[in-house]
Amino acid sequence: MSTSVSREIPDRLAASYSRTFGEEGRAWIAALPALVQRHLDRWELVRDGAAGAGEASLVLPVLRKDGTGAVLKLQLPRQETTAALIGLRTWDGTGTVWLLDHDPESSTMLLERLDGARTLAALEDDDEATAILAGLLARLVSVPAPEGLRGLGDIAAEMLARVPRAAAALADPSERRLLRGWASAVAELADEPGDHMLHWDLHYDNVLAADREPWLAIDPEPLAGDPGFDLWPALDSRWDDVVAKGDTPRIIRRRFDLLTETLGLDRARATGWTLGRLLQNELWDIEDGGSALAPSSVAMAEALQHSP
Numbered sequence: 001m002s003t004s005v006s007r008e009i010p011d012r013l014a015a016s017y018s019r020t021f022g023e024e025g026r027a028w029i030a031a032l033p034a035l036v037q038r039h040l041d042r043w044e045l046v047r048d049g050a051a052g053a054g055e056a057s058l059v060l061p062v063l064r065k066d067g068t069g070a071v072l073k074l075q076l077p078r079q080e081t082t083a084a085l086i087g088l089r090t091w092d093g094t095g096t097v098w099l100l101d102h103d104p105e106s107s108t109m110l111l112e113r114l115d116g117a118r119t120l121a122a123l124e125d126d127d128e129a130t131a132i133l134a135g136l137l138a139r140l141v142s143v144p145a146p147e148g149l150r151g152l153g154d155i156a157a158e159m160l161a162r163v164p165r166a167a168a169a170l171a172d173p174s175e176r177r178l179l180r181g182w183a184s185a186v187a188e189l190a191d192e193p194g195d196h197m198l199h200w201d202l203h204y205d206n207v208l209a210a211d212r213e214p215w216l217a218i219d220p221e222p223l224a225g226d227p228g229f230d231l232w233p234a235l236d237s238r239w240d241d242v243v244a245k246g247d248t249p250r251i252i253r254r255r256f257d258l259l260t261e262t263l264g265l266d267r268a269r270a271t272g273w274t275l276g277r278l279l280q281n282e283l284w285d286i287e288d289g290g291s292a293l294a295p296s297s298v299a300m301a302e303a304l305q306h307s308p
Contacts, residue, residue: 009029016055045063047063048061057074059073059116071110083220083221086148087199089102091143095140095217097111114209134262136202149197159276167180175292182278197222198229202220202230203234206219228274248299249306256270275304
């Protein structure tokens with residue numbers, strides 16, 4: 001069994017762990033087959049298909065003792081996995097995949113099995129896809145954040161502190177002004193960061209078809225904050241298709257309208273917090289060596305800030 005799992009660990013997952021976590025990551029990958037076997041035995045599970053992998057996790061389809069399908073998800077314990085467990089326990093299947101069992105020590109999760117081959121990105125009608133996502137997001141952010149999650153106020157303060165250095169790394173003076181402008185929008189909102197539980201990564205590919213409900217959210221990275229900070233992943237979904245249609249501002253504004261109307265958000269605040277997400281993304285890219293803003297970030301900011 002362990003040998004089989006060793007062969008199934010994707011090279012990209014092993015490489016990602018080595019690159020991101022160094023020796024700790026390589027040690028976790030080496031111990032992964034034994035960790036899989038331990039939880040198969042503990043929860044009396046039987047393998048039921050080939051292994052898959054996300055950016056930071058190994059996912060195994062399994063059968064439970066009663067014959068129902070489930071998914072075993074394994075990832076290195078860290079702040080994000082702890083937050084995911086808190087969120088899934090709190091939502092308890094309301095709009096999200098069900099957390100059937102978990103091991104707090106290793107962050108291993110036993111999850112309801114959804115249709116991994118059919119995501120919201122499969123829907124051709126963009127309004128329909130956005131409306132479905134917006135409905136799920138409205139349910140998720142209606143829940144007050146429990147104790148133990150990071151707060152948007154702290155994240156905003158950290159971002160603002162990093163802006164001067166990041167702006168200096170940009171080659172284009174106009175892009176420096178843009179970055180500082182996004183930071184100013186965040187500074188105006190930072191004193192009221194909100195206390196709702198956010199998904200933080202709800203894009204089309206993180207909504208899967210299901211039996212219990214037509215669609216359910218997966219892979220949350222919960223955070224306590226203002227729901228306006230949760231809109232960017234939906235706005236950015238299928239970005240290449242958005243650009244290919246040649247009407248980027250209209251599509252972005254249409255998605256934004258559907259999201260803010262469904263969630264009942266103040267448009268100005270939601271715009272400010274969405275600029276905050278753009279700021280966050282660009283800070284990460286600049287700190288990784290980038291010297292220019294992503295064209296998608298610039299296009300999205302222009303679409304939202306220059307609505308007709």
